[in-house]
Structures are given as C-alpha cells and as structure tokens.
Amino acid sequence: MRETEVLIIGGGPAGLCAAVSALESGASVTILERNRRLGGQLVKQTHMFFGSKEQYASFRGIDIPAILLEKLEKYGDKLRVETDCTALGIYEDGVVTALFGEERYVKYLPKAIVVATGASEKALAFENNDLPGIYGAGAVQTLMNVYGVKPGNKVLMVGAGNIGLIVSYQLMQAGVEVVAVLDAAPKIGGYCVHASKIRRAGVPILVSHTVTRALGDKTLEGAIVCEMDEKFNVIEGTEKRYDCDVMCISVGLTPLTELLGMAGCEMKYVPELSGIVPARNKAYMTSRDGIFVAGDVSGIEEASAAMVEGYLAGLHCAAYAGYKSENFAQKVEDLEGQLAKLRGGPSGAHILRGIQKNVKED
Amino acid sequence: MLIKTGVPTEEQVKEVFPPIERINKGRVAVAECFQRIPCNPCEYSCVKKAICVGEDINNTPNVDFEKCSGCGVCLTKCPGLAIMLVDGSKSAESVEFSVPYEFMPLPTVGEEISVVNRSGEVITRGVVSEVLNAKSFDRTPIVRFVVAREFLYAARYLKREVK
Ligand SMILES: Cc1cc2nc3c(=O)[nH]c(=O)nc-3n(C[C@H](O)[C@H](O)[C@H](O)COP(=O)(O)OP(=O)(O)OC[C@H]3O[C@@H](n4cnc5c(N)ncnc54)[C@H](O)[C@@H]3O)c2cc1C
Ligand code: SF4
Ligand code: SF4
Numbered sequence: 001m002r003e004t005e006v007l008i009i010g011g012g013p014a015g016l017c018a019a020v021s022a023l024e025s026g027a028s029v030t031i032l033e034r035n036r037r038l039g040g041q042l043v044k045q046t047h048m049f050f051g052s053k054e055q056y057a058s059f060r061g062i063d064i065p066a067i068l069l070e071k072l073e074k075y076g077d078k079l080r081v082e083t084d085c086t087a088l089g090i091y092e093d094g095v096v097t098a099l100f101g102e103e104r105y106v107k108y109l110p111k112a113i114v115v116a117t118g119a120s121e122k123a124l125a126f127e128n129n130d131l132p133g134i135y136g137a138g139a140v141q142t143l144m145n146v147y148g149v150k151p152g153n154k155v156l157m158v159g160a161g162n163i164g165l166i167v168s169y170q171l172m173q174a175g176v177e178v179v180a181v182l183d184a185a186p187k188i189g190g191y192c193v194h195a196s197k198i199r200r201a202g203v204p205i206l207v208s209h210t211v212t213r214a215l216g217d218k219t220l221e222g223a224i225v226c227e228m229d230e231k232f233n234v235i236e237g238t239e240k241r242y243d244c245d246v247m248c249i250s251v252g253l254t255p256l257t258e259l260l261g262m263a264g265c266e267m268k269y270v271p272e273l274s275g276i277v278p279a280r281n282k283a284y285m286t287s288r289d290g291i292f293v294a295g296d297v298s299g300i301e302e303a304s305a306a307m308v309e310g311y312l313a314g315l316h317c318a319a320y321a322g323y324k325s326e327n328f329a330q331k332v333e334d335l336e337g338q339l340a341k342l343r344g345g346p347s348g349a350h351i352l353r354g355i356q357k358n359v360k361e362d
Numbered sequence: 363m364l365i366k367t368g369v370p371t372e373e374q375v376k377e378v379f380p381p382i383e384r385i386n387k388g389r390v391a392v393a394e395c396f397q398r399i400p401c402n403p404c405e406y407s408c409v410k411k412a413i414c415v416g417e418d419i420n421n422t423p424n425v426d427f428e429k430c431s432g433c434g435v436c437l438t439k440c441p442g443l444a445i446m447l448v449d450g451s452k453s454a455e456s457v458e459f460s461v462p463y464e465f466m467p468l469p470t471v472g473e474e475i476s477v478v479n480r481s482g483e484v485i486t487r488g489v490v491s492e493v494l495n496a497k498s499f500d501r502t503p504i505v506r507f508v509v510a511r512e513f514l515y516a517a518r519y520l521k522r523e524v525k
Contacts, residue, residue: 048441048502050401052419058403058439060500173465187365192397193442195368200519202482205368304400345398345420
C-alpha cells in the first residue's frame with residue numbers, strides 16, 4: 001500500500017493544474033497517467049489555443065505541458081509522477097488500485113482524490129463503419145502529430161465541430177487532401193474562424209449532410225454522402241459518392257467516467273455536458289466525500305476551462321486533505337472569475353446550463 | 363452564410379475593412395472574426411493597443427485603424443488566423459496582402475502564386491513579395507503577396523501549384 005495525500009488520476013491539463021495547486025497548498029501529490037507522456041490531449045494539438053493570457057492562449061497545445069511541468073519541478077519529493085500507469089478502481093474503503101505497465105498492481109490509500117480522466121471519442125453508426133481506413137479524428141491526430149505517420153491520402157471528415165475543423169487543417173498541413181467536411185447539423189458547430197481558414201484553403205464544408213455507407217472491399221475506397229432535412233432524415237435521391245481512403249469520425253467526445261460510476265458516485269445524464277457526468281458540488285467534490293473531479297470528465301469543454309477547473313479542484317482537494325492554501329478564498333474567487341469570463345459567450349452559455357443542472361449548491 | 367459555409371458575406375467583410383484612404387497610407391490590419399468566442403490574444407499582443415476586445419473576452423475584436431502600424435504581430439498570435447494586413451501605398455494599380463501561412467514548404471520571394479477568395483476559388487494570379495519567419499512568430503510565418511487592386515475585397519489567401 002502506497003500512501004499519498006492527494007492522488008490525481010489523469011495527467012492532462014486538468015490533472016496537471018490540480019497537481020500544481022494541491023502542491024502549492026502544501027499537500028504531497030501522486031499523479032497516475034496511463035500514457036507514457038503527460039499532457040493528455042495537449043500532446044497532439046499543434047495549433048494555437050484560444051482563451052486568454054491566464055490559460056496560455058495563442059500558445060500551441062503541444063507546448064503547454066512543458067510550461068505546467070516546469071511549475072511542478074520545484075516540489076521535488078512532494079510529487080510523484082507515475083506514467084504508463086492506469087487507475088483501475090476506486091473502492092469503498094478509499095483504496096485505489098493501479099496497473100503499472102502490463103502486470104504490476106499497486107494499491108494507494110490517499111486522503112483525497114482528483115479524477116481528471118478526460119474523455120473518449122463517440123462513434124457513428126452506418127453501413128460498413130468497421131472498414132480499415134475509418135478512424136476517430138483524435139486517432140488520426142495522434143498518428144500524425146505524435147507519431148509522424150500519414151494516415152492516408154484522401155480524407156473525408158465527418159463532423160464540423162472544432163475537432164473536425166482543426167484536424168482537417170492539420171491533415172492539410174501534413175500534405176493530405178481533405179475532400180470535404182460534413183456535418184448533420186444545419187450549421188457549423190466549431191468556431192467560424194477555424195471553418196473560414198480551411199474553406200479558403202479549398203475544403204468544402206457541407207452542413208445538413210451525413211455519411212450513410214462506407215465503400216470498399218478490404219479497405220476504405222469511398223463513401224456515400226446524403227443531404228438531410230431539418231429533422232435529420234436523409235433526403236432521398238441526394239446520394240453522392242466521394243472517393244477517399246480515410247474517413248475521420250469527429251462527432252463529439254463523451255466523458256470517461258467509469259472509475260466514478262464504479263466508485264458509487266451519483267451520476268447524471270446532462271446533454272449540455274455531453275453525456276453521463278458525476279454530480280458535484282461547487283467545490284468540485286462528487287457525492288462521495290474526498291473524490292473530486294475536474295476537466296472533460298465532468299463535462300466536455302476546452303483545455304482552457306479544464307486547466308482552471310484543475311486549479312480549483314486542486315485547491316479544494318488539498319483543503320479537504322488538511323492543507324488549506326493561504327489566500328484560499330481569494331484564489332478561488334480569481335479562478336472562478338476566469339471561468340466566468342471563458343463561459344461568457346454562446347458556447348459557454350450552453351455549458352453553464354449543464355453545470356446548473358449538475359452542480360449542487362452546498 | 364458564415365455559419366453554414368465558413369464564408370463571410372461581402373457586407374461582413376466590408377464592415378471590418380479599413381477605409382481606402384487608410385489602406386493607401388500603408389499596411390493596416392483587418393480582423394475577420396465575426397463570432398463571439400472566448401479569445402483575446404489579438405488585443406494583448408498588440409503593442410500599439412490598436413485592437414480592442416474588452417472586458418468580456420467573448421466580444422469580437424475592433425481595430426483602431428489610426429493606431430495600427432501594420433507591424434503584423436497580431437497575425438502570428440491570433441489562433442483563428444483571422445487577421446491579415448492590406449497595403450495600398452506602393453502603387454495605384456496593385457495592393458499587397460500579408461497573411462499568416464502555416465504550410466510547408468514556404469513560398470519564395472518572386473514566386474507566382476494563385477490568389478483565392480474566401481471560398482477557396484482561384485480568382486487571379488499574384489506574386490510573393492516577402493516571406494517572414496522570425497523566431498518570435500512561433501511557427502506562424504507571414505507571406506506577403508501583390509495582386510491587382512480590383513481584387514482588394516475579394517482576395518484572401520494564396521494557393522501554390524502542386525508539383
Ligand atoms: C482536436 C482537438 C482540438 C482541441 N482544441 C482546443 C483548443 O483550441 N482550445 C482548448 O482550450 N481546448 C481544445 N481542445 C480540448 C482540450 O484538449 C480538452 O478539453 C482538454 O484536453 C481536457 O483536459 P482534461 O485534462 O480534462 O482531459 P485529457 O486531456 O483528455 O486528459 C486526461 C488524461 O487522463 C488519462 N487517463 C484516463 N483514464 C485514466 C486512468 N484510468 N488512469 C490513468 N490515467 C488515465 C489520459 O491518458 C489522459 O492523459 C481540443 C481537443 C481536441 C481533441
Ligand atoms: S498589425 Fe501590429 S499594430 Fe496593427 S493591430 Fe496588429 S499588432 Fe497592432
Ligand atoms: S485573436 Fe483572432 S480569433 Fe481571437 S478574438 Fe482576436 S481575431 Fe478573433
């Protein structure tokens with residue numbers, strides 16, 4: 001049994017920021033990360049980020065983990081980072097089991113836990129959707145930007161949210177042709193500036209369109225694309241064939257909440273937060289005492305918000321473990337102010353509606 | 363329509379364009395950022411304080427064309443790559459555009475390129491006049507190209523010939 005005051009599960013932007021503020025408060029921290037590298041989604045995001053100065057806007061995602069890791073360096077022995085280490089379960093007695101590598105199991109008994117496990121990509125059902133060549137957009141982004149592997153030559157992107165638009169742009173940067181970006185919704189879901197930049201570079205964006213069938217014998221050779229009406233029904237006679245050897249599915253993310261569900265935390269379906277999320281209070285604590293959440297695991301948003309939530313969850317979690325930070329109230333107020341600013345626009349309004357449904361007052 | 367196609371309307375574009383008198387005086391920024399999103403690096407990266415987003419970071423940016431010196435810093439800091447410079451001071455027949463360009467290999471000075479509109483359609487030819495790639499641009503180089511003046515409101519970006 002290993003002891004640590006604060007255990008953070010997930011080393012993405014939310015988890016790293018939670019570590020920074022828990023350490024700052026005086027707690028000892030262990031981060032468990034199942035990948036070999038820290039950074040979560042950031043390690044593949046070669047584009048500049050939105051947001052404001054406090055969340056490193058206009059820095060590239062790939063450069064942000066180094067900035068956060070530098071903040072962690074000075075804590076020396078107070079911090080342990082375990083990579084290639086997957087948290088498998090949080091039990092009734094507060095014990096967390098983790099799998100190191102392929103076969104070594106280790107138990108932890110922390111005073112408090114921050115779960116910051118992020119999200120996973122949603123799939124889309126259509127005929128032949130298991131043909132080789134059909135990927136999640138995040139997988140393609142990992143292949144290209146983490147491993148330097150070109151996924152194919154001609155890509156059809158399904159989904160015009162920020163991820164679909166950004167990955168399309170990055171595919172073009174890698175010299176891959178993007179034949180079109182489709183979305184079933186009647187409008188572009190991602191930011192218009194991202195859409196405009198791929199559109200002027202020659203990629204058509206087709207809203208109210210969907211893919212109904214993938215073509216090909218052993219691998220993907222093309223796709224049948226149809227127009228849709230306002231009720232999301234396919235309009236007969238609008239079938240068009242696109243030749244492509246890669247199809248990227250980018251129809252959204254869903255919170256990765258298995259650990260929380262298994263730990264007995266109260267869970268809720270909140271569409272605005274993109275799925276089943278843990279109910280929490282204003283201090284980011286779930287219905288189980290001592291288990292806190294931050295980032296995409298409690299609602300799909302952005303790295304900018306994930307970082308601020310991470311700082312907040314870290315402060316509250318450390319306080320729970322007996323290390324209330326100096327200027328606690330002021331720090332919380334400042335961070336909550338940053339979140340309010342980020343959420344002041346139309347996409348933020350949507351998130352706020354979800355949070356309202358999910359966050360308990362006390 | 364912008365929200366359906368990614369292409370802003372001519373009215374939207376003209377609304378954010380500087381007056382022609384200002385364009386004829388030298389480089390000036392045009393920010394094509396029409397949607398409320400949480401973002402403001404254009405504001406805080408401008409040393410001339412020529413771009414204002416304001417207290418609510420979801421506001422769309424406003425460029426003060428008289429304060430703007432056309433330095434180009436904001437082009438490389440805007441995550442939406444939404445800002446360009448236009449300059450009509452050099453000749454009565456042509457205008458020069460400066461755009462952030464993140465594709466490799468970079469074009470070379472003197473190279474002839476296709477010039478595209480906001481829909482990505484080739485509308486004319488242009489010539490690359492300068493390529494800037496300072497370390498401080500952090501991997502977002504700036505390419506300047508010259509086109510006939512009649513394309514001032516239509517030209518937006520460049521396209522290189524595939525070899
Ligand atoms: C293509 C794309 C573009 C984006 N662009 C932007 C942008 O421009 N601006 C912006 O602000 N945001 C952007 N985002 C969103 C941003 O990346 C996410 O919101 C952010 O990464 C969420 O942070 P997180 O820490 O909650 O989760 P993640 O970054 O997903 O990190 C979770 C971590 O937990 C680890 N983990 C999961 N389960 C376990 C377990 N059981 N044990 C141990 N470790 C585990 C994972 O390996 C991962 O490293 C983008 C996302 C994508 C995919
Ligand atoms: S070009 Fe320079 S002066 Fe003009 S708005 Fe941009 S940063 Fe400011
Ligand atoms: S930095 Fe770019 S995307 Fe962000 S508000 Fe300014 S112009 Fe818009």
